[in-house]
Amino acid sequence: MGKLFIALASGLLVGTVWLLVCSTRVCIEKIITKLLVLLHPVKDSQNVSIPGPNWKSYDGQLLEKFLDGKARAQEWQHCYGPTYRIWSGTTPEIVITKPEDIRTFHSDSVSHNKARSSNAGWMFHQLLGECMGLINGARWTALRNEFAPTYTHSAVHEKISIISNQARDYVNNLDPQQRPSFSLRTADAVSRFPFFCTATSIYGPLSDHEKEALWAIAQQSLAIMGKYVLSGGIYRSGRLSRWVAPAAVRELNTFQTAWEEFNLEMYRTRREKGTVPIVELWRHMEEGLVTKDEALHTLSEIIFANLDVATGTLSWLVIFLALDENVQKQVREELSGGRAEDLCTSKNSLLAHCFLETLRLRPFTAFSIPESSPSNKVLGGFHVPANTSVVVSALCVNYNKEFWGKDSEEFRPSRFQSVKPLDLRYNLFSFGFGTRKCLGQHFGEVMMKLFVIYLLERYELSLTPAARADLNKVGRDNWVPIPEAEVVFTERKV
Numbered sequence: 001m002g003k004l005f006i007a008l009a010s011g012l013l014v015g016t017v018w019l020l021v022c023s024t025r026v027c028i029e030k031i032i033t034k035l036l037v038l039l040h041p042v043k044d045s046q047n048v049s050i051p052g053p054n055w056k057s058y059d060g061q062l063l064e065k066f067l068d069g070k071a072r073a074q075e076w077q078h079c080y081g082p083t084y085r086i087w088s089g090t091t092p093e094i095v096i097t098k099p100e101d102i103r104t105f106h107s108d109s110v111s112h113n114k115a116r117s118s119n120a121g122w123m124f125h126q127l128l129g130e131c132m133g134l135i136n137g138a139r140w141t142a143l144r145n146e147f148a149p150t151y152t153h154s155a156v157h158e159k160i161s162i163i164s165n166q167a168r169d170y171v172n173n174l175d176p177q178q179r180p181s182f183s184l185r186t187a188d189a190v191s192r193f194p195f196f197c198t199a200t201s202i203y204g205p206l207s208d209h210e211k212e213a214l215w216a217i218a219q220q221s222l223a224i225m226g227k228y229v230l231s232g233g234i235y236r237s238g239r240l241s242r243w244v245a246p247a248a249v250r251e252l253n254t255f256q257t258a259w260e261e262f263n264l265e266m267y268r269t270r271r272e273k274g275t276v277p278i279v280e281l282w283r284h285m286e287e288g289l290v291t292k293d294e295a296l297h298t299l300s301e302i303i304f305a306n307l308d309v310a311t312g313t314l315s316w317l318v319i320f321l322a323l324d325e326n327v328q329k330q331v332r333e334e335l336s337g338g339r340a341e342d343l344c345t346s347k348n349s350l351l352a353h354c355f356l357e358t359l360r361l362r363p364f365t366a367f368s369i370p371e372s373s374p375s376n377k378v379l380g381g382f383h384v385p386a387n388t389s390v391v392v393s394a395l396c397v398n399y400n401k402e403f404w405g406k407d408s409e410e411f412r413p414s415r416f417q418s419v420k421p422l423d424l425r426y427n428l429f430s431f432g433f434g435t436r437k438c439l440g441q442h443f444g445e446v447m448m449k450l451f452v453i454y455l456l457e458r459y460e461l462s463l464t465p466a467a468r469a470d471l472n473k474v475g476r477d478n479w480v481p482i483p484e485a486e487v488v489f490t491e492r493k494v
Ligand code: HEM
Pocket: 132, 133, 134, 144, 151, 198, 301, 302, 306, 309, 310, 313, 359, 364, 368, 369, 430, 431, 432, 433, 435, 436, 437, 438, 439, 440, 441, 443, 444, 445
C-alpha cells in the first residue's frame, strides 16, 4: 500500500513538473513570438498582421520545414491561408503559395539575394554556407561562370554517350548475383548512379579506390547534416557547439580535412591529363578568383547535397513507374521505337512527362530555399519590406487543384500533354524560379531519363506489398525526404 502511494505520488509530482515546464515553455514561446512580430511588422492595408504559427524553441519552424515539409505545407496553408509567416531560428520567412505572388516576387529576381546560410545557422554554414546556391552578387556570378560551361544544354548533349554508358553499366550490375527477380529499397538501388555520374562530370573517370574514398566522405557529410544540422538547437551557434559539443566539431573538422585532401588529390592526379572541371577550379582557387570555401562548398553542394536530391527524385520516378504498370508499359513501347540517346533529350515524350510528374508530386523540398528582394513587395495583400526572406510552398503550388485539377495528388503524367509550357512557369516548382534556377537541370534530367530507359529495357518493375501499403513512408535522417519503398525488379523475357 505504502509503495503504491509513493509510486502514485512521485508519478503525480513528475507529471506536475512536466506540465509546468511545458506550459512555461508555451508561455515563453508566445512572448517571444509577440516580440518578434513587433520587430518584424508585416501587415495588410487594413493594418492586420500576417498570420502564422508561433515561434518555437529553438529553431522556429526550420526543422519541420524539412523533416515534416509535406504535412506542414498542407497544414499551414489550411490554418493560415495562402500567405503566412514562419520563423527560421528567429528570422521571419514569408511563405507564398499563389502563382500570381510567385510572379510578383520573382519580377526582379536578377537582384534577389539568398539568405545567409539559408537561415539555418552555424553548422550548416560550415558545410554549405559559401556554396553557389547560397551566395550573392559578384561572388555568385564568378562562381556560376566557373561551373556553368560544364552543365549548359550543349555541354550535356556532348556528354550523352558517356552518361548513357554509365547508366547501362549501372543497370547491368544492379544485382551482382544476376538473379531473375529481386527486391531492393529503391533509394539503395539507385543512389550510387547519380552520385558517381555527377562526380565524373567534375573529376572525369574515377578509379574504384577513388570512388570508395568519395563515397566514404559523402557519408561523413550526410551524417553531419543528419545528426547536427537537422537537430538544430546548439548547432546553430559556433560558440555553443565548440563548448557543449566538441565531438561534433571534431567530426566536422575531420570531414573538412578529408574533403580538401580528396580534391587536392583529384587536382594533382588530373592536371597533366587535360581539362576536367576540378583542374580549372583548383587553378582559379590558387589564383584567388574563387575562395577555398566557395570551391569546396560548391563541390559539396553539387556532389553531396545533390546525392539526396537526386536519390529522392530518381527513387520516386522508379516507384511511380512500378506503381503504374500501364504507364510503365507505354514508356517501354515508346522506348522500342528509338535510341536511348535521342529519347532522353525529348521534352514531349511520355518519359519526359513521367519525369515532370515526379518532380511535381515529390519536389525535393516542400519549401523553396529562402531568398529576398531588395524592393518592398505586396504579396497576398501583405506589405513585405525589402530584404525579407520569402519562400515558395513548392508542395502547395504543385498540388494546387485550381490549376492541376481534382486529381492533383495522383500520378498522371499524360496531364502534361495539355499544359502549355508557359503556363508551367509559376504553377510548377521543379528546378526553381528566376535567375537562381538549378545549374544542373539539363544534366540531372538526361541522367535520370537514361537510367530509366535502361532499367525498363531490362526489368519489369513492381512494388512489394509493404511498399504498396505504405507508399509515402520516408526516412527522417536526410534533409530531402527519401522514400523507404522497396521495388521488385524482375528480368524481362525478350
Ligand atoms: C533532378 C535533380 C535536381 C533537382 C530536382 C534540382 C533542383 C534544384 C532547385 C529547385 C534549385 C534552386 C533552389 C533554390 O530555390 O534556390 C537548384 C539549384 C542548384 N542546383 Fe539543382 N537540382 C537537381 C540536380 C542538380 C545537379 C545534377 C546539379 C549538379 C550540377 C545541381 C546543381 C545545382 C546548383 C549548383 C544550384 C544552385 C544554383 C544557383 O544558385 O546558381 N542540381 N537545384
